[in-house]
Amino acid sequence: MMxxxxxxxxxxxxxxxxxxAQEVTFSTPGGFYENPFELTLSCNQRDKVIHYTTNGNxxxxxxxxxxxxxxxxxxxxxxxxxxxxxxxxxxxxFLPETVQKCIVIRAAAFDENGSPSGKVTTNTYLIKSLGCDxxxxxxxxxxxxxxxxxDYERGIFVPGAYQDPSNxxxxxxxxxxxxxxxxxxxxxxxxxxxxxxxQQAGLRTHGGNGxxxxxxxxxxxxxxxxxxxRFNHPFFETISDSSFKHLILKPFTSSWTQSGINDYVxxxxxxxxxxxxxxxxxxxxxxNGEYWGIYYIHERPDExxxxxxxxxxxxxINLIEDWDGTCEAGSNGNFLVLxxxxxxxxxxxxxxxxxxxxxxxxxxxIDYQIFEIFSANLDWPANNMRxxxxxxxxxRWIFFDGDIGxxxxxxxxxxxxxxxxxxxxxxxSTSTLFLRKLLENESFKVAFLNRFNQLLHSAFAYETTxxxxxxxxEKLEGEIPNQVARFHNPxxxxxxxxxxxxxxxxxxxxxxxxxxxxxxxxYSGNYSLTIDALFPSPAQSEIHILTxxxxxxxxxxxxxxxxxxxxxxxxxxFGAGQYELILPIHLPSGIYTLRIGETTRKFVxxx
Numbered sequence: 001m002m003x004x005x006x007x008x009x010x011x012x013x014x015x016x017x018x019x020x021a022q023e024v025t026f027s028t029p030g031g032f033y034e035n036p037f038e039l040t041l042s043c044n045q046r047d048k049v050i051h052y053t054t055n056g057n058x059x060x061x062x063x064x065x066x067x068x069x070x071x072x073x074x075x076x077x078x079x080x081x082x083x084x085x086x087x088x089x090x091x092x093x094f095l096p097e098t099v100q101k102c103i104v105i106r107a108a109a110f111d112e113n114g115s116p117s118g119k120v121t122t123n124t125y126l127i128k129s130l131g132c133d134x135x136x137x138x139x140x141x142x143x144x145x146x147x148x149x150x151d152y153e154r155g156i157f158v159p160g161a162y163q164d165p166s167n168x169x170x171x172x173x174x175x176x177x178x179x180x181x182x183x184x185x186x187x188x189x190x191x192x193x194x195x196x197x198x199q200q201a202g203l204r205t206h207g208g209n210g211x212x213x214x215x216x217x218x219x220x221x222x223x224x225x226x227x228x229x230r231f232n233h234p235f236f237e238t239i240s241d242s243s244f245k246h247l248i249l250k251p252f253t254s255s256w257t258q259s260g261i262n263d264y265v266x267x268x269x270x271x272x273x274x275x276x277x278x279x280x281x282x283x284x285x286x287x288n289g290e291y292w293g294i295y296y297i298h299e300r301p302d303e304x305x306x307x308x309x310x311x312x313x314x315x316x317i318n319l320i321e322d323w324d325g326t327c328e329a330g331s332n333g334n335f336l337v338l339x340x341x342x343x344x345x346x347x348x349x350x351x352x353x354x355x356x357x358x359x360x361x362x363x364x365x366i367d368y369q370i371f372e373i374f375s376a377n378l379d380w381p382a383n384n385m386r387x388x389x390x391x392x393x394x395x396r397w398i399f400f401d402g403d404i405g406x407x408x409x410x411x412x413x414x415x416x417x418x419x420x421x422x423x424x425x426x427x428x429s430t431s432t433l434f435l436r437k438l439l440e441n442e443s444f445k446v447a448f449l450n451r452f453n454q455l456l457h458s459a460f461a462y463e464t465t466x467x468x469x470x471x472x473x474e475k476l477e478g479e480i481p482n483q484v485a486r487f488h489n490p491x492x493x494x495x496x497x498x499x500x501x502x503x504x505x506x507x508x509x510x511x512x513x514x515x516x517x518x519x520x521x522x523y524s525g526n527y528s529l530t531i532d533a534l535f536p537s538p539a540q541s542e543i544h545i546l547t548x549x550x551x552x553x554x555x556x557x558x559x560x561x562x563x564x565x566x567x568x569x570x571x572x573x574f575g576a577g578q579y580e581l582i583l584p585i586h587l588p589s590g591i592y593t594l595r596i597g598e599t600t601r602k603f604v605x606x607x
Contacts, residue, residue: 056288
């Protein structure tokens, strides 16, 4: 038996070695090159014939035979002109006069009977002197059989057989989902120095509105059956991870402004908070050798993401994708129990709040709600919610999809986040329940407001966010004319610049509108205050302050010495009733005045 096993193993290895030997070898790998050059294809077995294609399709015995080195010039561009195929509702379609192209060579070895003898090898060449310049952006090349993409019955990029004429913008082949709508393709990613990946993978359409766009949103899957279980490359500059199971290619046009950066910048701001956020990076995409515009290569917020980033057991994750408990992974049982408890209990009660605080990561939940409110996300909270837990641990929230954020600086997101009416979009009483009920608790409310105030002066401050917008501008500026020519979105370079200025205006002015709204919702009317105690006295490294406010109050705290010099000044929210605040101090010995609003109390520091 053991001898038979060894024999089978040896036979298998021999078959694998034979298949590898029959794989076509390219003299030069794919990537960016300055000028045309000759490419040589070869196969170790001389009795095999190499057939190749230049339009992204899988080679067959009916395709050209490789006989001599190929000069990589315009003659090898694809002539399929897939950009002329209607791939979205007619009202959304733009037909350019022509498109930029790169050179795609797909080759395979065939035997004398015309049967393939090894796997297909694919390489994409971006020749700058031929006009294929991504202006510093990495490039992604996707090659898939045209029928898989554009066939009426099975093509995943067309309205096709599944479009309902009575609802053309909400139906179509591209809205179909599931494994049966995954298509085999070749995925290449090239940094400007040609480092990257080149492997076979799975392709599906992705998202809601992103599926029907002319510039499609897609998911790509690494699977063992395609050759590799993961995409192994450090795609993202902002995280150290270099291995990914799934990735998303999100188009420039998915943003609801012609800046194209709403989600990209939102994720960068949110990454500085206590949140799970998604790394992304702008790239230029080529589909079967044709330019397909600016995209963002993007992480996907699924259980594989949580396993990689949060180092949790993928088999123990519960992942919820809607407030009704819709479950993407694991079970929704714990979430539904928690939702029912929050709905049916008064969280002003300390015991009820203590239970909820044991089930929710309060710090994470506060940051999640605050960022959605600050960014004025018009597609939230009734949509785009994901939370997760490991086992029976606390629930945490993931920020994703900021395509409709950073737009309306005056937007009253407090009203949206606390809405309790009959509407279902963009807010519903179901989607706002957690925040509304938690705000009944004074300690939660104080923590929420103080954290909001802290972030307005740190992560949300204009001097912090403006560099993120400026960097996005620098990355995209050179490639925008190509995006304009291909999809007419943005309409022009000038209009793109105007929309970028709109993002800048939001980042610079949003704070004042949020502060005004906070005042209206939480701080309206006069308050009364007493400072019940201030200790220890003398103090050294910290002071404890017991206050008594008749309502939740935002006011200024100052520490002033005998010469009138201000040593500390900050804004702080105090809870109604007796409230203890601990202030760290670094003061020389002396007598000081603590001022809270208009109320003062002296204290002594001895070092």
